[in-house]
Amino acid sequence: MPAWVYRFGPDRTDGHAGLTEELGGKGANLAEMSRLGLPVPPGFTISTRVCRHFFANGEALPDGLESDVRDAVAAMGQATGAAFGDPKNPLLLAVRSGAAISMPGMMDTILNLGLNDETVAGLARASGDERFAYDSYRRFIEMYGDVVLGVDHGLFADLLDNFKNLNALASDTELTAAQWRDVIARYQDAIRSEIGRDFPQDTNEQLWGAINAVLRSWRNERADSYRRLHAISEDMGTAVTVQAMVFGNRGETSATGVAFTRNPATGANEIYGEYLPNAQGEDIVAGTRTPLRLTEKARAEMKAKEASLETVMPGAFAELKDIFARLEAHYRDMQDVEFTIQEGKVWMLQTRSGKRSAEAALKIAVDLVEEEIISRDEAVMMVEPQALSHLLHPRIEPGAAKDLIARGLPASPGAATGEIVLTSEEAEVMRAQGRHVILVRVETSAEDINGMSAAVGVLTQRGGLTSHAAVVARSMGLPCISGAGGIRIDLAQGTIRTASRTLKRGDTITIDGTTGEVLAGAVPMKQPELSADFATLIAWADTFRGLKVRANADTPRDTVQAKKLGAEGIGLCRTEHMFFDASRILAMREMICASDEKGRRAALAKILPMQRSDFAELFRIMDGAPVTIRLLDPPLHEFLPRHEAELAPIAEALGITLERLKTRVSELSEFNPMLGFRGCRLAIRYPEITEMQARAIFEAAIEAGKAMGHAVKPEIMIPLVAYRREFDILADVIRATAAKIEAETGQRLTYQIGTMIELPRAALRGRELSEGPGGAEFFSFGTNDLTQTTLGLSRDDAAPILANYAGKGIFERDPFVSIDEGGVGELIRIGIAGGRAGRAGLKIGICGEHGGDATSVAFFHELGLDYVSCSPFRVPIARLAAARAAITARRKGAS
Ligand code: PEP
Numbered sequence: 036m037p038a039w040v041y042r043f044g045p046d047r048t049d050g051h052a053g054l055t056e057e058l059g060g061k062g063a064n065l066a067e068m069s070r071l072g073l074p075v076p077p078g079f080t081i082s083t084r085v086c087r088h089f090f091a092n093g094e095a096l097p098d099g100l101e102s103d104v105r106d107a108v109a110a111m112g113q114a115t116g117a118a119f120g121d122p123k124n125p126l127l128l129a130v131r132s133g134a135a136i137s138m139p140g141m142m143d144t145i146l147n148l149g150l151n152d153e154t155v156a157g158l159a160r161a162s163g164d165e166r167f168a169y170d171s172y173r174r175f176i177e178m179y180g181d182v183v184l185g186v187d188h189g190l191f192a193d194l195l196d197n198f199k200n201l202n203a204l205a206s207d208t209e210l211t212a213a214q215w216r217d218v219i220a221r222y223q224d225a226i227r228s229e230i231g232r233d234f235p236q237d238t239n240e241q242l243w244g245a246i247n248a249v250l251r252s253w254r255n256e257r258a259d260s261y262r263r264l265h266a267i268s269e270d271m272g273t274a275v276t277v278q279a280m281v282f283g284n285r286g287e288t289s290a291t292g293v294a295f296t297r298n299p300a301t302g303a304n305e306i307y308g309e310y311l312p313n314a315q316g317e318d319i320v321a322g323t324r325t326p327l328r329l330t331e332k333a334r335a336e337m338k339a340k341e342a343s344l345e346t347v348m349p350g351a352f353a354e355l356k357d358i359f360a361r362l363e364a365h366y367r368d369m370q371d372v373e374f375t376i377q378e379g380k381v382w383m384l385q386t387r388s389g390k391r392s393a394e395a396a397l398k399i400a401v402d403l404v405e406e407e408i409i410s411r412d413e414a415v416m417m418v419e420p421q422a423l424s425h426l427l428h429p430r431i432e433p434g435a436a437k438d439l440i441a442r443g444l445p446a447s448p449g450a451a452t453g454e455i456v457l458t459s460e461e462a463e464v465m466r467a468q469g470r471h472v473i474l475v476r477v478e479t480s481a482e483d484i485n486g487m488s489a490a491v492g493v494l495t496q497r498g499g500l501t502s503h504a505a506v507v508a509r510s511m512g513l514p515c516i517s518g519a520g521g522i523r524i525d526l527a528q529g530t531i532r533t534a535s536r537t538l539k540r541g542d543t544i545t546i547d548g549t550t551g552e553v554l555a556g557a558v559p560m561k562q563p564e565l566s567a568d569f570a571t572l573i574a575w576a577d578t579f580r581g582l583k584v585r586a587n588a589d590t591p592r593d594t595v596q597a598k599k600l601g602a603e604g605i606g607l608c609r610t611e612h613m614f615f616d617a618s619r620i621l622a623m624r625e626m627i628c629a630s631d632e633k634g635r636r637a638a639l640a641k642i643l644p645m646q647r648s649d650f651a652e653l654f655r656i657m658d659g660a661p662v663t664i665r666l667l668d669p670p671l672h673e674f675l676p677r678h679e680a681e682l683a684p685i686a687e688a689l690g691i692t693l694e695r696l697k698t699r700v701s702e703l704s705e706f707n708p709m710l711g712f713r714g715c716r717l718a719i720r721y722p723e724i725t726e727m728q729a730r731a732i733f734e735a736a737i738e739a740g741k742a743m744g745h746a747v748k749p750e751i752m753i754p755l756v757a758y759r760r761e762f763d764i765l766a767d768v769i770r771a772t773a774a775k776i777e778a779e780t781g782q783r784l785t786y787q788i789g790t791m792i793e794l795p796r797a798a799l800r801g802r803e804l805s806e807g808p809g810g811a812e813f814f815s816f817g818t819n820d821l822t823q824t825t826l827g828l829s830r831d832d833a834a835p836i837l838a839n840y841a842g843k844g845i846f847e848r849d850p851f852v853s854i855d856e857g858g859v860g861e862l863i864r865i866g867i868a869g870g871r872a873g874r875a876g877l878k879i880g881i882c883g884e885h886g887g888d889a890t891s892v893a894f895f896h897e898l899g900l901d902y903v904s905c906s907p908f909r910v911p912i913a914r915l916a917a918a919r920a921a922i923t924a925r926r927k928g929a930s
């Protein structure tokens with residue numbers, strides 16, 4: 036039977052880094068650091084199994100836990116030379132939560148546990164520092180009162196503020212031991228009147244109260260919503276780590292700090308972080324005192340007056356530097372650590388892999404390979420594909436006119452323009468309306484996660500570079516400015532004020548998270564140049580992947596972009612999208628609204644040269660790489676004219692009255708256009724459309740082929756097919772057109788005709804579609820429609836339904852974003868098997884939005900597709916995701 040309790044310390048360590056599920060990230064890594072011989076205060080971790088037992092049994096603790104904890108606490112006493120509850124030399128404890136997946140700030144922590152009216156006097160004597168002892172006691176009462184006894188933290192803050200005002204004290208550091216004693220008496224009175232009993236003096240009662248509270252915090256509201264957002268299972272449970280306290284508040288040779296072993300914003304190989312002399316860890320987080328820089332370089336860059344740790348405590352700094360290098364080499368990654376220096380001695384309290392910006396992720400991965408710490412496949416596995424999208428975000432055009440209204444800290448790089456919102460709720464509501472918003476807050480907390488993910492950028496008045504806003508925004512790849520002290524937020528008025536300006540909710544601002552500038556209005560943006568590290572990592576990724584990556588591109592502009600980002604072909608050219616342009620839509624509408632073949636042919640004759648020149652250009656840009664052109668698939672409601680102003684020119688071009696045209700439009704109107712007269716259904720009724728498109732494609736192929744000096748082999752794709760006969764009718768039109776053009780030009784054409792698989796029937800009948808000499812020569816899964824038709828959930832009407840479903844455990848992720856593996860995925864699997872049974876080695880791709888979603892790409896790799904096709908800016912994401920899928924599969928195979 037596995038143990039409930041895992042000890043760590045100089046004499047015995049039961050856990051290790053591989054046990055994160057059991058011990059949580061914090062507990063597992065404390066054990067690992069102990070094993071490495073690093074200075075870690077001794078302690079033990081209660082397994083996450085206890086948490087699961089706790090919730091499965093009406094919040095009861097398992098048998099045997101109590102004695103295990105008692106023994107482990109006794110062992111800590113031996114290791115430290117103090118004893119828990121001993122009035123002469125009390126051992127004090129820190130009790131912390133820690134799940135397998137980091138959930139920063141979501142659950143509770145209690146420090147200085149073991150103090151009571153007696154032991155505090157013992158601590159004062161043993162440490163020779165009375166003030167420190169009573170300061171620690173009042174901190175313990177505040178935390179325990181809040182977390183365990185449920186007394187509002189604000190009550191303690193108010194009592195302390197009143198006391199300071201009464202005694203004309205400006206800061207906490209000015210209070211004497213006697214004054215703290217006075218404050219403690221007031222705290223204890225307040226607790227008695229709030230909860231009707233005394234603050235517990237029994238240290239064992241304190242310990243079990245804290246353990247129970249930390250376990251319970253796994254299911255508090257903050258933690259619940261964080262888990263939902265990050266798709267973390269509730270079954271995981273939290274571990275509880277109990278550790279001997281070390282004190283950063285023992286005078287000027289003591290300090291507490293947080294650090295990243297490299298710069299998490301840029302990835303530079305330099306120590307990055309903050310410390311506070313004579314303080315405990317929560318003082319950094321609380322923001323009551325401004326933390327100082329660790330290195331001289333950072334201090335100079337920030338033009339800060341206060342000395343850096345490097346100069347104040349050079350010995351401790353050198354030791355930390357050495358520890359950081361050992362941690363990086365051991366964990367093969369950049370670390371995010373917490374430490375305390377007690378009277379000159381360094382203690383490590385936490386290490387974990389550090390969150391970083393996308394830019395930093397690339398640089399760190401590439402540098403670690405160059406420093407021979409990790410291998411190339413490890414580097415590829417280190418960068419989350421989704422993070423790359425951040426680097427593909429626009430930045431402010433150099434030289435653009437800027438209306439600077441405030442300045443803050445450059446907390447997360449990239450620029451964004453949006454409307455001001457002041458609460459998370461507003462952000463979510465406006466995002467649902469398709470608006471871009473910048474969330475402006477005094478500071479952010481766990482409650483703001485949903486608002487942050489709905490925003491295009493975040494601006495806070497308070498908070499440093501390791502504040503919640505900064506850390507979370509970086510990990511989300513969201514531009515963020517923190518600590519813009521020059522702005523004042525007035526929630527009641529719905530305004531933000533600076534020295535010279537007042538802006539309202541809904542006003543547009545631009546934030547530049549790379550420089551920290553807050554600008555009024557929108558500013559011209561520039562597409563980013565991709566860094567050398569980006570190119571290096573993606574090139575490494577390409578050596579591992581099997582899946583090809585193509586792009587969905589409809590215009591020459593998209594195609595150029597796609598090629599730049601590494602697309603190996605075009606997987607989908609939506610030919611109807613070539614007509615969104617105002618100068619072209621008239622011809623398209625004429626064609627749709629024409630009531631007879633003559634009218635339609637006249638409109639098609641106008642469209643032909645436009646399509647031909649676009650296709651020729653796409654072929655030239657792709658220079659021999661495959662190009663898949665899909666026959667017209669216009670959901671009619673997207674193209675039908677609606678207003679008088681749109682109707683008149685069409686009536687004129689068609690030579691019919693306005694009334695006649697209106698009748699025609701109403702004839703064409705559908706109740707459910709997404710399942711209506713679309714795709715191949717349109718061309719089966721009006722084959723002249725396919726005739727024109729095939730002609731445009733073939734003539735363009737000949738033209739481009741001549742210009743490039745090599746033949747173009749277009750792939751022509753028929754949309755929304757359910758039956759083989761639909762495919763055959765249109766394939767015959769295409770072949771007949773090709774034969775005609777060959778006869779006209781004397782040129783030989785090579786091409787392939789394939790089909791999209793967008794309807795469940797098509798997926799189920801894959802073999803029928805591909806078999807025989809006239810069958811489909813390639814398949815491309817249109818997972819947007821296949822999702823809509825499999826789930827019976829209209830693409831156009833899904834949003835409110837999905838919003839209502841969110842958090843109810845129905846969908847793990849939005850099925851239009853990340854493929855529904857069990858349903859749609861199963862149809863794809865069946866479609867692949869059928870298609871390849873009908874035609875050996877059939878080329879199969881996917882061109883729905885899922886082609887650029889990293890999780891879906893991994894699934895497509897498993898299914899054995901040949902390629903994915905996605906929007907140009909997602910091409911690098913798909914390349915990296917495909918490589919990671921291949922590496923993961925290889926590792927699985929090897930193990
Ligand atoms: C699809 O349905 O997945 C697809 C790519 O086609 P469209 O989005 O144009 O319907």
Ligand code: MG
Nearest residue numbers: 793817819820
């Ligand atoms: Mg489709």
